Amino acid sequence: MNQPGLQTVISLRLVSLIAFPMGAALLAVYQRSPLALAGLAALMLIVSLIERRRIAAAQVNGASLVMGFAFRLGLLIGVFVLFNGVLTLFRDTALARTFALPDLLILGATTAAALIANEVSARIAGRQINAVRSELQAAMRAHQGGPAAEGDGEIIEGEIIDPDPPR
DSSP states (O other), rough: OOOHHHHHHHHHHHHHHHHHHHHHHHHHHHOOOOOHHHHHHHHHHHHHHHHHHEEEEEEHHHHHHHHHHHHHHHHHHHHHHHHHHHHHHHOOOOOOOOOOOHHHHHHHHHHHHHHHHHHHHHHHHHHHHHHHHHHHHHHHHHHHOOOSSSOOEEEEETEOOOOOOOO
């Protein structure tokens, strides 16, 4: 059976990367409340923190959280406004004024998609890294414990040069 490889890992990371902008686009398409964007940005920040913790790079302070939230909110507002602008050209637009169940469903589905894609890609990448590591360790053991070169000469560009001239 063909195991998933680097292409699958990259595809899943791409899904995780575009999940939240697609959530903002869905909010625009379904004419949901702009208040949901703040919740989407907060969930995007939480997913980012979970991923940082997974790769052991969790250096979080208050300023980085505020800046991360502001950046993500700005990105999602930009996507929301862009989609609303395009949709307004083709139909009347009236955004919801309250935060309701459809907003929660979009936010939950978006977050679940990002978390699942991150988790699956991390597991596949972990297996791939372990396989490469074990191959390298086996090669190193074979090189160290295996038969050495027949001479004590130097190896230059793949050729063994004997220290003694031929007889």
